[in-house]
Amino acid sequence: MTELRLFNSLTRQLEPFVPVHPGEARVYTCGPTVYNYPHIGNMRAYVFADTLGRVLSYKGYKLTHVINITDVGHLTDDADAGEDKMEKMAAEKAQSIWDIAKHYTEAYWADVKALNIRQPAHWSIATDFVPAMIEFAKSIADKHCYQLESGLYFDTSSVANYGALARAKTEDGEGRIEEVEGKRHAADFAIWRKTPEGETRQMEWDSPWGKGAPGWHLECSVMSEALLGLPFDIHTGGIDHREIHHPNEIAQNQARCGSDHSGAKMWMHNNFLIERSGKMSKSSGEFLRVQLLIDKGFHPLAYRLMCLQAHYRSELEFSWEGLQAAFVRLKRMVMASVALQDAQPATTVDDKRIAELFERFDTAISEDLNTAQALTALEELLAMKKVDAGQKLLALAQMENVLGLALLTTTRADLRVRPKSALITAEEIEAALTTRKEARAAKDFARSDAIRDDLIAKGIEVMDGDPLGWDWKLDI
Numbered sequence: 001m002t003e004l005r006l007f008n009s010l011t012r013q014l015e016p017f018v019p020v021h022p023g024e025a026r027v028y029t030c031g032p033t034v035y036n037y038p039h040i041g042n043m044r045a046y047v048f049a050d051t052l053g054r055v056l057s058y059k060g061y062k063l064t065h066v067i068n069i070t071d072v073g074h075l076t077d078d079a080d081a082g083e084d085k086m087e088k089m090a091a092e093k094a095q096s097i098w099d100i101a102k103h104y105t106e107a108y109w110a111d112v113k114a115l116n117i118r119q120p121a122h123w124s125i126a127t128d129f130v131p132a133m134i135e136f137a138k139s140i141a142d143k144h145c146y147q148l149e150s151g152l153y154f155d156t157s158s159v160a161n162y163g164a165l166a167r168a169k170t171e172d173g174e175g176r177i178e179e180v181e182g183k184r185h186a187a188d189f190a191i192w193r194k195t196p197e198g199e200t201r202q203m204e205w206d207s208p209w210g211k212g213a214p215g216w217h218l219e220c221s222v223m224s225e226a227l228l229g230l231p232f233d234i235h236t237g238g239i240d241h242r243e244i245h246h247p248n249e250i251a252q253n254q255a256r257c258g259s260d261h262s263g264a265k266m267w268m269h270n271n272f273l274i275e276r277s278g279k280m281s282k283s284s285g286e287f288l289r290v291q292l293l294i295d296k297g298f299h300p301l302a303y304r305l306m307c308l309q310a311h312y313r314s315e316l317e318f319s320w321e322g323l324q325a326a327f328v329r330l331k332r333m334v335m336a337s338v339a340l341q342d343a344q345p346a347t348t349v350d351d352k353r354i355a356e357l358f359e360r361f362d363t364a365i366s367e368d369l370n371t372a373q374a375l376t377a378l379e380e381l382l383a384m385k386k387v388d389a390g391q392k393l394l395a396l397a398q399m400e401n402v403l404g405l406a407l408l409t410t411t412r413a414d415l416r417v418r419p420k421s422a423l424i425t426a427e428e429i430e431a432a433l434t435t436r437k438e439a440r441a442a443k444d445f446a447r448s449d450a451i452r453d454d455l456i457a458k459g460i461e462v463m464d465g466d467p468l469g470w471d472w473k474l475d476i
């Protein structure tokens with residue numbers, strides 16, 4: 001097996017993966033803030049983290065993956081003066097924060113399942129860790145924090161090289177952070193946000209710095225330490241976190257454990273999914289979430305495939321045409337895989353051609369998760385003729401475990417996702433097509449054309465002679 005090399009945002013270099021604890025891989029992923037549905041861009045971050053986890057498992061490491069659920073503390077603008085996203089949504093909807101959190105956590109988990117993202121060892125819920133956050137803050141308060149009327153603030157000048165991950169100079173570049181009266185440096189951030197006099201928040205806890213709620217950055221330092229121990233191997237998140245959230249986590253970890261200690265050995269970031277018309281904004285009417293793709297007739301794994309076609313560090317532009325192309329590619333893979341499923345999987349691969357192909361797959365995935373090349377190897381495997389089906393199936397299962405496209409469990413019928421707006425069911429379509437076949441056999445072309453026209457009117461394109469034998473598709 002090729003050595004696994006990953007791009008570490010700390011050094012901006014590819015580095016071999018060397019675990020902190022031999023044989024183990026401990027990974028922490030910044031999870032969603034559950035004030036709204038995740039958009040498909042957010043889900044790209046979890047497809048990436050899942051693929052990383054799958055690769056680590058495939059490489060033989062015992063994986064402990066933690067993804068947190070942020071149900072307190074994340075402010076509307078990453079600044080210290082905004083509102084808590086959860087409080088704001090709860091007020092807008094006139095619901096309790098706990099109900100909001102439950103609803104959107106479940107919606108997020110549904111997307112996780114739809115995208116075949118494996119369950120992590122722990123879903124850590126931020127509000128379960130507030131006492132631990134207070135303890136952590138107490139342990140660093142004297143040396144690294146100062147108190148203002150609005151709460152306890154972290155002094156970013158108290159640790160070495162603050163902001164190194166972002167490559168930001170300490171003072172400049174932090175204009176994004178709205179000024180809070182009395183802050184010593186623009187980049188200083190709230191560890192504890194005191195509830196203003198005369199206000200009550202739905203979520204507040206007693207602390208040495210007054211009744212209030214923890215700062216968002218504190219959560220991840222505390223939960224990663226509690227569940228993985230510091231230092232652990234890899235911390236992941238979207239590229240936006242490289243600028244503020246993760247530098248702040250690192251500063252807290254340095255305060256807790258010493259300045260040469262960033263908390264995780266590697267920090268990895270996925271680039272953004274871009275959508276130019278603004279449909280990814282959670283406030284837009286038809287906002288781009290996994291359920292919208294399903295409602296439009298796409299299988300959610302077509303979106304996973306779309307993510308895997310790009311390198312995780314590249315921007316990926318979303319388009320419906322791109323998704324459609326990924327869907328067709330997925331259909332091809334599923335059909336080739338279905339054709340293999342009656343074979344008995346072999347226990348070893350000794351066929352030279354399969355072994356060579358597998359080596360290419362391994363090399364690709366080992367070089368900072370080159371999933372695009374790995375997919376090509378998988379397709380070549382599926383297309384291979386005159387090889388032992390059992391060995392082919394074994395190699396497919398191994399590749400599949402890494403890419404997570406559910407190729408061994410998805411059927412042709414599963415891929416027929418019925419759009420919400422469809423006027424006809426899959427069974428009705430199949431029945432119409434059978435009648436049409438009979439009409440054609442009887443040379444009753446008027447009838448066969450009438451059936452076809454009727455299907456077109458209902459949004460079904462009949463695909464006579466489709467090389468994949470796909471017979472019909474929804475006109476999406």
Ligand code: AMP
Binds near residue numbers: 041045241273
């Ligand atoms: P949030 O719920 O806002 O904390 O975001 C959840 C995750 O999605 C974080 O890791 C973000 O960095 C990531 N993220 C946000 N927008 C995008 C995007 N357009 N493409 C990829 N990842 C994103």
Ligand code: ZN
Binds near residue numbers: 220
């Ligand atoms: Zn985080």
